[in-house]
Amino acid sequence: MSLDTHRRNVSDKKRTAILKAALDNFLRNGFSRAGMAEIAREADVSTATLYKHFDSKETLFAAVVKRASQSVGDYSGILEPGDTVRDILRKLSKAYLTVQFDHKANALMRIVIAEVPGAPKLATEMYEVLANRRNDTLMAVMDAMIERGMLKPHDAAFSTRLGAGMLKELFVWPALFDADYKLPPDTDKKIEVLADVFLELYGA
Amino acid sequence: MSLDTHRRNVSDKKRTAILKAALDNFLRNGFSRAGMAEIAREADVSTATLYKHFDSKETLFAAVVKRASQSVGDYSGILEPGDTVRDILRKLSKAYLTVQFDHKANALMRIVIAEVPGAPKLATEMYEVLANRRNDTLMAVMDAMIERGMLKPHDAAFSTRLGAGMLKELFVWPALFDADYKLPPDTDKKIEVLADVFLELYGA
Amino acid sequence: MSLDTHRRNVSDKKRTAILKAALDNFLRNGFSRAGMAEIAREADVSTATLYKHFDSKETLFAAVVKRASQSVGDYSGILEPGDTVRDILRKLSKAYLTVQFDHKANALMRIVIAEVPGAPKLATEMYEVLANRRNDTLMAVMDAMIERGMLKPHDAAFSTRLGAGMLKELFVWPALFDADYKLPPDTDKKIEVLADVFLELYGA
Amino acid sequence: MSLDTHRRNVSDKKRTAILKAALDNFLRNGFSRAGMAEIAREADVSTATLYKHFDSKETLFAAVVKRASQSVGDYSGILEPGDTVRDILRKLSKAYLTVQFDHKANALMRIVIAEVPGAPKLATEMYEVLANRRNDTLMAVMDAMIERGMLKPHDAAFSTRLGAGMLKELFVWPALFDADYKLPPDTDKKIEVLADVFLELYGA
DNA sequence: CATGAATGAGTATTCATTCAT
DNA sequence: AATGAATGAATACTCATTCAT
Numbered sequence: 001m002s003l004d005t006h007r008r009n010v011s012d013k014k015r016t017a018i019l020k021a022a023l024d025n026f027l028r029n030g031f032s033r034a035g036m037a038e039i040a041r042e043a044d045v046s047t048a049t050l051y052k053h054f055d056s057k058e059t060l061f062a063a064v065v066k067r068a069s070q071s072v073g074d075y076s077g078i079l080e081p082g083d084t085v086r087d088i089l090r091k092l093s094k095a096y097l098t099v100q101f102d103h104k105a106n107a108l109m110r111i112v113i114a115e116v117p118g119a120p121k122l123a124t125e126m127y128e129v130l131a132n133r134r135n136d137t138l139m140a141v142m143d144a145m146i147e148r149g150m151l152k153p154h155d156a157a158f159s160t161r162l163g164a165g166m167l168k169e170l171f172v173w174p175a176l177f178d179a180d181y182k183l184p185p186d187t188d189k190k191i192e193v194l195a196d197v198f199l200e201l202y203g204a
Numbered sequence: 205m206s207l208d209t210h211r212r213n214v215s216d217k218k219r220t221a222i223l224k225a226a227l228d229n230f231l232r233n234g235f236s237r238a239g240m241a242e243i244a245r246e247a248d249v250s251t252a253t254l255y256k257h258f259d260s261k262e263t264l265f266a267a268v269v270k271r272a273s274q275s276v277g278d279y280s281g282i283l284e285p286g287d288t289v290r291d292i293l294r295k296l297s298k299a300y301l302t303v304q305f306d307h308k309a310n311a312l313m314r315i316v317i318a319e320v321p322g323a324p325k326l327a328t329e330m331y332e333v334l335a336n337r338r339n340d341t342l343m344a345v346m347d348a349m350i351e352r353g354m355l356k357p358h359d360a361a362f363s364t365r366l367g368a369g370m371l372k373e374l375f376v377w378p379a380l381f382d383a384d385y386k387l388p389p390d391t392d393k394k395i396e397v398l399a400d401v402f403l404e405l406y407g408a
Numbered sequence: 409m410s411l412d413t414h415r416r417n418v419s420d421k422k423r424t425a426i427l428k429a430a431l432d433n434f435l436r437n438g439f440s441r442a443g444m445a446e447i448a449r450e451a452d453v454s455t456a457t458l459y460k461h462f463d464s465k466e467t468l469f470a471a472v473v474k475r476a477s478q479s480v481g482d483y484s485g486i487l488e489p490g491d492t493v494r495d496i497l498r499k500l501s502k503a504y505l506t507v508q509f510d511h512k513a514n515a516l517m518r519i520v521i522a523e524v525p526g527a528p529k530l531a532t533e534m535y536e537v538l539a540n541r542r543n544d545t546l547m548a549v550m551d552a553m554i555e556r557g558m559l560k561p562h563d564a565a566f567s568t569r570l571g572a573g574m575l576k577e578l579f580v581w582p583a584l585f586d587a588d589y590k591l592p593p594d595t596d597k598k599i600e601v602l603a604d605v606f607l608e609l610y611g612a
Numbered sequence: 613m614s615l616d617t618h619r620r621n622v623s624d625k626k627r628t629a630i631l632k633a634a635l636d637n638f639l640r641n642g643f644s645r646a647g648m649a650e651i652a653r654e655a656d657v658s659t660a661t662l663y664k665h666f667d668s669k670e671t672l673f674a675a676v677v678k679r680a681s682q683s684v685g686d687y688s689g690i691l692e693p694g695d696t697v698r699d700i701l702r703k704l705s706k707a708y709l710t711v712q713f714d715h716k717a718n719a720l721m722r723i724v725i726a727e728v729p730g731a732p733k734l735a736t737e738m739y740e741v742l743a744n745r746r747n748d749t750l751m752a753v754m755d756a757m758i759e760r761g762m763l764k765p766h767d768a769a770f771s772t773r774l775g776a777g778m779l780k781e782l783f784v785w786p787a788l789f790d791a792d793y794k795l796p797p798d799t800d801k802k803i804e805v806l807a808d809v810f811l812e813l814y815g816a
Numbered sequence: 817c818a819t820g821a822a823t824g825a826g827t828a829t830t831c832a833t834t835c836a837t
Numbered sequence: 838a839a840t841g842a843a844t845g846a847a848t849a850c851t852c853a854t855t856c857a858t
Contacts, residue, residue: 006858007821014822030321032236036849046823051850114318116383117234127381162401165373169365173372177331179320197366200405215838240832250840251833261832419817438729440644444853454819455854465853522726524791525642535789569781570809576785577777585739587728605774609812618837619842626842648828658844663829823855827848834844 015053017043023064027107031061031115062122065112069129071103074137085150085203089163089195092141096134096167101183105130106175113176135160151202159202166194219257221247226268231311235265235319266326269316273333275307278341289354289407293367293399296345300338300371305387309334310379317380339364355406363406370398423461425451430472435515439469439523470530473520477537479511482545493558493611497571497603500549504542504575509591513538514583521584543568559610567610574602627665629655634676639719643673643727674734677724681741683715686749697762697815701775701807704753708746708779713795717742718787725788747772763814771814778806 021043025034036057040050054060078091100106109130116123135157142156151159170190175181184190225247229238240261244254258264282295304310313334320327339361346360355363374394379385388394429451433442444465448458462468486499508514517538524531543565550564559567578598583589592598633655637646648669652662666672690703712718721742728735747769754768782802787793796802 007819010857011821028321030318033322035847047850048824048852049822052821057849110317110320113314113380114234116314116381117232118237120383123381127378131377131381158397161373162370165369166366168377169369169372173335174331176317177320177327177335179324193362197405201401239830244841252835252840253838255833256838436729438726441730443851456819456856457817459854460817518725518728521722521788522642524722524789525640526645528791531789535786539785539789566805570778573777573781574774576781577773581743581780582739584725585728585735585743587732601770605813609809619840623842647826659828660830660845661843664842669828819856819858821856821858823853825853826851829849830847832844832846835840835842837840837842 011053014043014045014049018045018050018053018060019064019067022060023068023104023108026061026064026111027104031057031111031118036060058119058122061111061115061119065108065122065126068103068105068108069126072099072105072129072134075141076137078141079144085145085199086195088141088145088150089198090191092138092163093167093191093194096138096164097171097183097187099134100172101175106172106181107179110176110179131164135164138164149204152204154202159198162201163194163198166197170194215257218247218249218253222249222254222257222264223268223271226264227272227308230265230268230315231308235261235315235322240264262323262326265315265319266323269312269326269330272307272309272312273330276303276309276333276338279345280341282345283348289349289403290399292345292349292354293402294395296342296367297371297395297398300342300368301375301387301391303338304376305379310376310385311383314380335368339368342368353408356408358406363402366405367398367402370401374398419461422451422453422457426453426458426461426468427472427475430468431476431512434469434472434519435512439465439519439526444468466527466530469519469523470527473516473530473534476511476513476516477534480507480513480537480542483549484545486549487552493553493607494603496549496553496558497606498599500546500571501575501599501602504546504572505579505591505595507542508580509583514580514589515587518584518587539572543572546572557612560612562610567606570609571602571606574605578602623665626655626657626661630657630662630665630672631676631679634672635680635716635720638673638676638723639716643669643723643730648672670731670734673723673727674731677720677734677738680715680717680720681738684711684717684741684746687753688749690753691756697757697811698807700753700757700762701810702803704750704775705779705803705806708750708776709783709795709799711746712784713787718784718793719791722788722791743776747776750776761816764816766814771810774813775806775810778809782806 018039022034022039025039025042029035034057036050037047039060040047043050050060054063075092075095078088078095083091109126112123112126139156139160142151142160145151146153146156171183171187222243226238226243229243229246233239238261240254241251243264244251247254254264258267279296279299282292282299287295313330316327316330343360343364346355346364349355350357350360375387375391426447430442430447433447433450436442442465444458445455447468448455451458458468462471483500483503486496486503491499517534520531520534547564547568550559550568553559554561554564579591579595630651634646634651637651637654641647646669648662649659651672652659655662662672666675687704687707690700690707695703721738724735724738751768751772754763754772757763758765758768783795783799
């Protein structure tokens with residue numbers, strides 16, 4: 001029993017090390033340029049061990065994507081008493097961008113998009129998580145605000161996409177084409193402008 | 205002289221054939237899966253000739269992208285007498301989507317995005333053309349509409365991005381993750397809703 | 409002591425299980441395609457245990473071959489009172505083919521032959537058992553028949569090889585090149601013809 | 613035209629060199645131990661060139677086998693005026709053994725047999741050529757001898773197999789299990805004995 | 817004594833690019 | 838100028854064997 005536990009612990013550590021090294025490598029090189037041998041070396045594991053854990057390069061990549069997608073986060077704790085509507089919109093925007101940039105969702109999305117012809121299912125799943133699921137959690141916040149009379153009654157599904165669309169247009173889209181993209185210094189100001197527009201349309 | 209002309213014509217024809225075959229192949233396979241030999245064969249040219257025209261696979265890809273980007277189109281002819289504001293917004297939206305889908309800009313963007321780590325400059329240039337330049341031409345139309353009193357005075361640069369952002373959110377973004385994406389049947393209705401929002405914000 | 413006995417029994421069971429699984433696997437896949445891990449799994453043993461019993465893949469194979477060779481059988485009980493010469497020849501032939509096909513000697517021979525360049529000694533030994541020793545036992549029967557006046561005096565060593573050669577030509581040789589070979593429906597008739605020839609040459 | 617001719621010549625030379633090197637290597641190592649890289653090196657060719665000529669290791673092996681099978685030879689020129697029956701039987705036997713040993717048919721057969729589970733079709737074809745076709749040509753000689761009254765009328769198909777079976781039993785079978793097998797010093801004497809038996813059965 | 821995770825050497829195959837004719 | 842044969846470096850994946858627990 002203790003032996004099994006030990007083995008599992010060691011194995012889990014290696015698995016994690018592999019996933020970490022793989023993420024790094026995929027981010028640096030993209031899918032096709034990434035090399036299994038190099039990933040193994042960087043994870044301090046033999047290639048055979050790597051293949052014990054993940055059947056193929058594609059399986060490994062899928063696992064990396066899945067793992068990263070889990071940090072898509074929920075926005076449920078964002079509504080705090082005393083917050084103005086603008087406060088909340090601001091917090092939502094920042095939370096959105098944090099996930100996108102700090103969790104490297106951006107870079108991973110690039111790679112997934114690259115693999116659309118080769119691994120369509122993976123891309124569909126990632127879109128489901130990174131777009132649809134995310135929108136759902138955002139929409140829940142919108143609905144809550146409507147219910148509390150902070151926003152006027154409207155189709156929250158649409159307003160959510162409008163907000164997400166604008167954030168992407170301003171910050172995600174350019175990042176997709178630039179590996180070194182950093183959020184611009186006037187990010188906060190831009191977010192305020194977005195809030196203006198949003199409130200003009202949907203303010204109570 | 206006539207011989208030279210002839211030679212140049214033949215050469216140009218081959219160059220065009222190569223570019224066409226390469227576009228096809230890149231779209232089908234993505235960058236790394238595409239093969240120079242196959243492209244040469246499909247262009248009815250020897251590999252050596254292919255390399256006479258394009259130094260490397262990357263050079264060829266850059267040329268393909270550049271060529272495709274030229275069809276980004278301008279929207280200058282869109283303003284017609286008798287058009288309502290809504291008519292024009294509708295036409296702009298459709299023109300935008302036509303470029304995006306009929307000219308396979310979508311698929312090409314996927315490939316360029318894939319190559320961001322390997323060919324950053326190319327991606328930046330494409331973004332410049334496909335996003336900035338396009339926005340500029342759209343913005344010119346907006347400005348014209350403001351001038352004519354069809355829209356209330358406002359920051360056209362921002363409203364343009366808002367419009368483009370929404371179009372991307374609804375139609376481009378999902379297409380990025382799905383090689384077989386087709387414009388949905390209710391595309392027209394969605395465009396009308398976008399126009400509603402736009403007019404609510406910027407209508408004269 | 410009893411503990412030791414128990415241990416030995418368990419160990420022997422595992423050994424037998426391994427040999428059985430290995431035979432199966434070798435027959436299915438041939439030597440080089442067979443996998444030690446798979447054999448271990450099929451024998452319900454860990455790879456380490458497998459290696460405790462057999463030093464290497466080749467050792468294991470040798471053991472498998474040796475074990476299978478023991479069923480080469482002897483033909484001593486074949487002479488029964490009241491049998492005609494033809495009866496005995498018929499029984500000898502059938503016994504020969506039974507060993508060859510039912511005991512999978514055919515398939516094993518294929519594998520051993522395959523390994524001649526890699527394991528020459530093994531092949532030589534198998535030939536010794538499967539050909540020479542077998543011929544010896546057959547020859548003993550021939551000699552007995554000569555002694556009893558059932559066959560005319562002659563060189564039994566040669567006549568044995570003649571008989572064995574014909575059986576191989578007709579039934580073994582084609583089976584060597586066809587994994588799915590089955591004894592043909594007219595096997596019995598062919599055996600009678602062989603007996604005819606044999607009696608014409610060596611009948612009393 | 614001359615260019616094409618030249619290219620074809622060079623290409624043919626390389627192809628031949630590859631086949632030669634491959635034959636050598638397969639004979640030395642068997643199929644699975646043979647290495648494409650080593651074959652390429654021994655043929656003084658790059659691996660890529662090797663693969664230009666032969667799609668895969670199996671294709672290459674099939675080509676090697678096919679090439680070797682062509683030297684199975686025909687026995688039509690064997691009947692010469694003035695020859696006794698015994699002369700002819702002797703010549704047939706020797707021709708048979710020459711093909712078997714000098715043309716390395718023996719060694720190749722070993723490898724083909726080894727690959728029966730992996731490449732059944734190849735083995736079947738080789739059996740067709742090396743056994744059936746060969747027997748047919750031998751049988752034609754038998755029939756001719758019967759027609760000329762040199763042998764008494766009989767089923768030549770059967771007598772051919774009897775002869776071939778005996779030759780295999782004495783000389784081919786042991787060679788199958790011994791890579792270094794050489795024809796024994798008393799080969800000639802054994803052939804005479806076979807002729808004795810044959811004549812006893814089928815002599816005019 | 818048994819386990820199964822870990823190893824690292826080995827291999828077929830591909831592909832962008834060059835070169836002799 | 839055009840060809841297509843030739844290159845060699847690169848890479849995902851396998852497998853017999855060992856070792857820490």
